[in-house]
Each structure stands twice: as C-alpha cells, then as structure tokens.
Amino acid sequence: MEDRQGQIAQVVVTAREMREIEGRIFAAGMPVAALMEKVGGLITARVREVGGSRVGVLVGPGHNGGDALVVARELHCRGYEVWIYSPFSRFKELTGQHLQYAQSLGIPCYQEIEELPHCDFVIDGLFGFGLEKPITDSLAWAINRFNQWEQPILSIDIPSGIHTDTGEVLGAAIRATQTFCLGLWKLAFFQDQALEYIGKAELIDFDIPGVDVQAVLGTLPAIKRMTRTQALSTLPLPRSPVTHKYQAGHLLLICGSRRYAGGAILTALGGRASGVGMLSVAVPESLKPLLVSHLPEALIIGCPETQTGAIEYLQLPEKTDLSSFSAIACGPGLTLDATAIVQEVMASDRPLVLDADGLNILAQMGTIPTLQKRQGATVLTPHTGEFVRLFPHLPDPKQDRIQAVQAAAAASGAIVLLKGARTAISHPQGRIWINPNSTPALARGGSGDVLTGLIGGLWAQTGSKGIPVEDIVATGAWWHAQAGILAAQERTELGVDAFTLTEYLMKVISEWVT
Numbered sequence: 001m002e003d004r005q006g007q008i009a010q011v012v013v014t015a016r017e018m019r020e021i022e023g024r025i026f027a028a029g030m031p032v033a034a035l036m037e038k039v040g041g042l043i044t045a046r047v048r049e050v051g052g053s054r055v056g057v058l059v060g061p062g063h064n065g066g067d068a069l070v071v072a073r074e075l076h077c078r079g080y081e082v083w084i085y086s087p088f089s090r091f092k093e094l095t096g097q098h099l100q101y102a103q104s105l106g107i108p109c110y111q112e113i114e115e116l117p118h119c120d121f122v123i124d125g126l127f128g129f130g131l132e133k134p135i136t137d138s139l140a141w142a143i144n145r146f147n148q149w150e151q152p153i154l155s156i157d158i159p160s161g162i163h164t165d166t167g168e169v170l171g172a173a174i175r176a177t178q179t180f181c182l183g184l185w186k187l188a189f190f191q192d193q194a195l196e197y198i199g200k201a202e203l204i205d206f207d208i209p210g211v212d213v214q215a216v217l218g219t220l221p222a223i224k225r226m227t228r229t230q231a232l233s234t235l236p237l238p239r240s241p242v243t244h245k246y247q248a249g250h251l252l253l254i255c256g257s258r259r260y261a262g263g264a265i266l267t268a269l270g271g272r273a274s275g276v277g278m279l280s281v282a283v284p285e286s287l288k289p290l291l292v293s294h295l296p297e298a299l300i301i302g303c304p305e306t307q308t309g310a311i312e313y314l315q316l317p318e319k320t321d322l323s324s325f326s327a328i329a330c331g332p333g334l335t336l337d338a339t340a341i342v343q344e345v346m347a348s349d350r351p352l353v354l355d356a357d358g359l360n361i362l363a364q365m366g367t368i369p370t371l372q373k374r375q376g377a378t379v380l381t382p383h384t385g386e387f388v389r390l391f392p393h394l395p396d397p398k399q400d401r402i403q404a405v406q407a408a409a410a411a412s413g414a415i416v417l418l419k420g421a422r423t424a425i426s427h428p429q430g431r432i433w434i435n436p437n438s439t440p441a442l443a444r445g446g447s448g449d450v451l452t453g454l455i456g457g458l459w460a461q462t463g464s465k466g467i468p469v470e471d472i473v474a475t476g477a478w479w480h481a482q483a484g485i486l487a488a489q490e491r492t493e494l495g496v497d498a499f500t501l502t503e504y505l506m507k508v509i510s511e512w513v514t
C-alpha cells in the first residue's frame, strides 16, 4: 500500500498520457459511469470537510462537468442547498444524464451568473483536461466574475481554463482556492504560471492500476515529482561506522569577491550543512579572515585578486590540484571579472556545479560549445534570467518551464536545474525531477548561494556511489525547500533570510531522520 502510494506520488502526466491511461482502464471493462461515480464520491467526501452548506456548482459540457454533477447530487442528498450554473446547451451523454437527474431532484440550474444565490463556496467543474481551445466571450466574462467573488472556489481536477500541460491561461481561468487533482498529478501543477490559479493542491487517488500507468509511461517515467522517500534514499545517511573524512567527499567552493563577500559565506555554509567530509573554499585573499571566522573547520584558500577584488586565478595549496576534489561548485559572488577561474574549472574533469556569475561568465564564453568540450559532468543552476542569458535560442521558460529545462539539458549535455516556485531539474536525456513544495520565503537574496553549496556538498559525498547526478541535485533542491518551509512555519515568510536558512537545513533533516 505504502509502495503504491509512494509510486503514485511521484508520477506526473500530460493530458495525452492521462487520456491514454484512462482509455486502458475503460478498455479493460471499467464502466465510465462507475468511475465517475467513484471519483465524485471521493471529491464529495473532501468537500464535506470544507464546511458551509450553500454551494454553487459550475458545470461544463464534458466529464469534468459530470464529476461536478455527481458531487452536486451527493451534497443535495446530504442536506446542502445546491445551485448549478451551466451556460451550455449541449453536454456529453453521461453529463447530460446527470444534469437531467439533478434537475429532477429539484436542484435549480441557471444559465446566468446573476441568478445564482449567495453561496458559502463554489465547486468548479467547467473544464478538466479536455479543454482544447481558449475560453472566450460570455464564459470568459463569467469566469472573471467568479474570480472576483470572496467565496472559496474548489476546482475539480484542474482550475477551468488552465492548460493541463503548460499551465497557461487559455483565455480565462478560474482562480481556485483549492484544486483536487484526480488520479495522477498533471504537469500544470508544477508550472509556475499556474500556481496562483491552482491554490492548495491535493491529489485524489482513485486507484488507477500501476500496470496501466507503467504501460503508458514506461518503467522509467520521464517526469517525476520529488518525494521525501526519494530524497531520504539519496542522502548519504547512515554513514558507514568506519568511514574517514576523505571518504565523505572533498568539496571545493570557488566564490566571492570584495564586492560580494557574503555570497561566499552563504555558499560555504550551504556546503557545510551538507555534511561533506572536507570543505575547501577559494576566495580572494582579502576575504580569508572573514571566511575563517565563519567556518573554522573549512580550509580557506586565499587567492590573488584583480584590481576590482575578484579572484584572479586559483592558488591551491601545495600538492593539490583540481583533481584532489570530489566536486567543485563555482560562481556565487565572483563578479564578471573572474573569467579565468571559470575557464580553469571548465577545463578540469571534476564534477562541477556552476551558479550565478559562474553562469553569466559561461554565457559569455558560449554555453553550448563550451559545455560540449567538457570532460566531467556539469550542473547548471540558473534562475529564469540566467537561463535566458545561457540559452538565448531556446524556448522561453516563462511559457513552459518543463519543456525549456528539458531542451536546455539536451542541447548542453549538462544537468540543468531551473529555479522557481517549482524548481525543475533535467538530465540531458530528458529525465526530469520536479520539486513539488516550496515557499515564497525563499525568494530572497542569498538563498541560491546556499543551494549551490548544498548541492556541491551532496555531490562530493555521493557522486562516487553510482547515484544519478540528477537525483543528487533534486535531493539538494528538496532539502533546501523543506528547510525554507520549516523556517517559514516557525518564523513567518519574512523570517527566512539566507543565513537563517542554513541553520534550518540541519534542523529539518534531523526531524526526518529521527
């Protein structure tokens, strides 16, 4: 049971895949009406927990409307006052039958929004994954009116008007307070542009057989949703009782400048929180005392500086070269004057995380040709602005973040982590992890620096264990977000500065592990 729920929690589907999976269930003999009844019953049970007794139900022409009508009928039978709004004249057969029966029970059905009496909440069953063209005219107008209402709106499957795959608004879309996603997570739930419409998201599992999911998605689905179980299986815990510090990885961080000293500290604190065995931090010479005072256990490498206070070149300790490190993370706070350093680490064959100015310098060097020459594995961690600078010829991530990150990884051969409310990580061959939960508290200067150090530290510890790099990166993203969520719970969304975040990294993980 645990297993099935764990697997279902990771699955993410497109509208086409959902239709194929649904097709297999129907072909195997499940009557369409029975499935609708089952799903409607599950939604009703959740709706009844919401409270209120006067309900407006928005009913569309397809099976999303059919689901809504089952809920309307069940609520009516349980003593709720129910009104239906449906401005359509033609319905799919099953939906039409449900509407007829609902009306026979005395549930009023209105075609005009003004006729709907005041209700405690609204159920949105206008369109689900069958929406195929933009919503226009009077229906778009009505949706915009519903959005101005104060009452909570509960959407069935997906807020009506949201594209199931890209998350874009097709003409007009319901802004839901809560959305009950049916059966399997749809891609739109992880596209930043849809999040304000989806509200609180909840999966209603209606027992889709695992074999049908596998038959359509394959044994290694392309897009997966990160889960706690997955993250815990990747973390380097428990440690072997006989390990020594060099077996727990050696991370080299290259970061900071006189102008951006704090970025170096935050990156290093992120690296430290990963538990990495040995931490070396290369910074401009003048930052060395500052870093030593914050991280007494790390080896701080002071490097010659440019006139502007950037690292001029790497000056590693004697008998050390880049091959001494299990992973390198480079970029936060470097400024654009540290080009030589980025060239040097690009030429090494070490696992490399590039972030911030490291990415901006890579963009100047020419992202794709430079990466194609690299011997080792590379992780890029851009936010949207850096992404566009790195990949100016690829589709704009604002339109479809998942497709954009997939295209970037394929074109560059790097593992690309695109930051956002729903951070997505793609492997060059198209495998994607999505981090499903985060907090706007993390939209704050320095929080990305912490992530870079953390991912570097995890990679240094686990890279040699055969764990796929994208799993390690996704675990870092998950851990970082969970620390932000816990910190925001305890300190509000205003209380999660990047330094505080580094302290919550340990706190959150000890809660999971114990």
Ligand SMILES: NC(=O)C1=CN([C@@H]2O[C@H](COP(=O)(O)OP(=O)(O)OC[C@H]3O[C@@H](n4cnc5c(N)ncnc54)[C@H](O)[C@@H]3O)[C@@H](O)[C@H]2O)[C@@H](O)CC1
Residues within 6 Å of the ligand: 018, 019, 022, 035, 036, 039, 060, 061, 062, 063, 064, 065, 066, 067, 092, 126, 127, 128, 129, 130, 131, 132, 133, 134, 135, 136, 156, 157, 158, 182, 183
């Ligand atoms: N996948 C599954 O296994 C299940 C799906 N169910 C429900 O079925 C839904 C999908 O049902 P459908 O395929 O009937 O699709 P929808 O109910 O999403 O809507 C399709 C209908 O809307 C019309 N339409 C599409 N775009 C329009 C537009 N812009 N303006 C006006 N009309 C438009 C279409 O002509 C069609 O009649 C799901 O979202 C879910 O709610 C559930 O009943 C049970 C199980």
Ligand SMILES: [K+]
Residues within 6 Å of the ligand: 064, 124, 125, 126, 127, 128, 155, 156, 157, 158, 159, 160
């Ligand atoms: K809907």
